[in-house]
Amino acid sequence: MIADDELAALVRPDSVNKRVYTDPAIFALEMERIYGRAWIYVGHDSQVPNTGDYHTTRLGDQDVVMVRAADGAVKVLYNRCPHKGAKLVSEGDGCAGKFFRCPYHAWTFKLDGTHLGAPMRDGFEGTAYDPTNPQFSMAPVARVDSYRGFVFASQSAEGPSLRDFLGGVASSIDNLCDRSPVGEVEVVGGVFRVLQESNWKVFYENLHDTMHARVTHESSFRAARDEAAAIGEMPFELLIQDGNGEPYTFWEKLELRAYRGGHGYMEGIFDPGAATRDPVARAHFECLSEAVGEERAREVLGMNRHNTILYGSGSPHNVFQQFRVIRPLAVDRTLIEIQLFRCKGAPDAVFDRALTYANLINSPSSNVMPDDVELYRRCQQGNNTRGGEWVSLHRYAGTDRMLPDGAVSTNGTSELPMRNQFAAWREYMLADVPGEAAHAAA
Numbered sequence: 001m002i003a004d005d006e007l008a009a010l011v012r013p014d015s016v017n018k019r020v021y022t023d024p025a026i027f028a029l030e031m032e033r034i035y036g037r038a039w040i041y042v043g044h045d046s047q048v049p050n051t052g053d054y055h056t057t058r059l060g061d062q063d064v065v066m067v068r069a070a071d072g073a074v075k076v077l078y079n080r081c082p083h084k085g086a087k088l089v090s091e092g093d094g095c096a097g098k099f100f101r102c103p104y105h106a107w108t109f110k111l112d113g114t115h116l117g118a119p120m121r122d123g124f125e126g127t128a129y130d131p132t133n134p135q136f137s138m139a140p141v142a143r144v145d146s147y148r149g150f151v152f153a154s155q156s157a158e159g160p161s162l163r164d165f166l167g168g169v170a171s172s173i174d175n176l177c178d179r180s181p182v183g184e185v186e187v188v189g190g191v192f193r194v195l196q197e198s199n200w201k202v203f204y205e206n207l208h209d210t211m212h213a214r215v216t217h218e219s220s221f222r223a224a225r226d227e228a229a230a231i232g233e234m235p236f237e238l239l240i241q242d243g244n245g246e247p248y249t250f251w252e253k254l255e256l257r258a259y260r261g262g263h264g265y266m267e268g269i270f271d272p273g274a275a276t277r278d279p280v281a282r283a284h285f286e287c288l289s290e291a292v293g294e295e296r297a298r299e300v301l302g303m304n305r306h307n308t309i310l311y312g313s314g315s316p317h318n319v320f321q322q323f324r325v326i327r328p329l330a331v332d333r334t335l336i337e338i339q340l341f342r343c344k345g346a347p348d349a350v351f352d353r354a355l356t357y358a359n360l361i362n363s364p365s366s367n368v369m370p371d372d373v374e375l376y377r378r379c380q381q382g383n384n385t386r387g388g389e390w391v392s393l394h395r396y397a398g399t400d401r402m403l404p405d406g407a408v409s410t411n412g413t414s415e416l417p418m419r420n421q422f423a424a425w426r427e428y429m430l431a432d433v434p435g436e437a438a439h440a441a442a
């Protein structure tokens, strides 16, 4: 067990001890104190449209199953049979039918997890076996709630509501949904998976690390520029790779928002003017205008926002309709699962564009993402040496403007987002009351 004062000493206002990335004991505590407390994204309700449909995932180190129960509600249950503890539902998505049946000794459970039956009931005569005792049912996760179809669960019975937890970044989920003329999105297909040989927190930090783009991604933005010069135009496919090559002065002008709980978002990096001149964006605008009026359509599609950080869950992207779910597997192993969303009722080309973006920027076959993954691995490797104890988060420290619920950068290259994440991390790791930490100040 690591004492609270030892944990507290790992995070300073402008730096963090490398142990937070490398110590397996700290990782185990994070599973308990962050993933065991916070609201964590489980999946989207469109993944379980019909009764009995399920989606398996993990809340930190806990296997869970999200299921559409008979009353239409979405439940989140620990994926454990109460007989001998077998994982009840195998990995993936599917339909359980009318009930869950354990593949080991055929105990059955209603879709809300309650005990239904066990074969050869005579064997329980005179024993304490009691189908109404929760000990014989699948255990539900303490709290489940959804926000515009995005289902979250918290393993703590106490703590802020989901809406309060989402705070300032709920607007990213709103905008993702509002891009649909009917205000709804649905998950399409499976997921892109990327396995990273690094600690989960490095990925969150990189999401708003504007100083790395033109360095780490030099090979892809140069190739995109060479190609554009050769063909005499800059189509969407090249434009999204070219963006990383912007000079430092460009990144400095961007705004970074940091909210309590480690959340935040950054201003978009693609010229919204170019988007309205392009035929896909134009068709989207016209379709949305018909449903909600031109003024509202302009407001919705004009929200120029890049990566959003939902600390503990991952990164939704409203403009390109994706959610990169970040799943810590071990202190030096992290799985990223990229879900793609269709804006219901929007032109097909809008989804095609989201798919193109994910393919070119985030997928395992992307030209861009492997650069980041390599650098995350190097951070893990370097921090495993005896070459130093501290990681620097000094850039623009002390200059950020405080807001009632967070802070905003005064320079887009500020390491404010990382400092904000570690302020939340510290609160989570030290808070006595479950859920309190979700309101950590920036």
Ligand code: FES
Residues within 6 Å of the ligand: 081, 082, 083, 084, 085, 086, 102, 103, 104, 105, 106, 107
């Ligand atoms: S472990 Fe599930 S029925 Fe025996």
Ligand SMILES: [Fe+2]
Residues within 6 Å of the ligand: 206, 212, 213, 216, 217, 372
């Ligand atoms: Fe990157």
